[in-house]
Amino acid sequence: MDRAATSFAAGIGPARGLAEDEALKFAYDETKRLLPDGPATEHQLIWTAFAGDEPVGNLWISTRARVPFIYGIEVDSNQRGKGYGRAIMLAGEDECRRLGHKQLDLNVFGDNKTAIGLYDSLGYEVISQQMRKEL
Structure with missing residues (x-):
């Protein structure tokens, strides 16, 4: 947590x-x-991804709503650029499909260009957008 x-x-x-x-x-x-109830909370998929015995990242998906929502995905900074983010996302998508879901939502902050690039490459599309202007 x-x-x-x-x-x-x-x-x-x-x-x-x-x-x-x-x-x-x-x-x-x-x-x-x-x-x-922490990680034991119902309808939550909370995983740690490993490369061998070494943890390399984590994923948190809530399946409580009709469309599951990714609350968090993170790859350790020293493990980035090795394909772990893509593998973690694909594993989460596979589990959501296995549970019978047809869609998966997430939020990404506009300045997180690396994550946006990953999500674009995986086929995610913008469905909502917030904008701000500094005054």
Whole structure:
């Protein structure tokens, strides 16, 4: 849960104009709300990906709604660029298909060009967009 909250805070802080401590508190509160029983919370797929014995990343998908939602995917910084993000995403998609789902949603912050490139290459399409103008 700590990793998910920290990763979420890094994206949500700048997007909402929050200071680092405010973003982290918001992220922890939101993670606790979404995972009241931690990783054992019903309708949550929370995985750690391994290369051999070494953890290389993680994935969190909620299957609570009609369309599952990816709350978090992260590849360790020293493991990026090796195809693990793609493999993790494809494994999550396969599990959602196995559970009978036909779609999978996610959110990506606009400045995360690497993730956007990955999602584009996997066939994800923009279905909603938020915009902001600095005044």
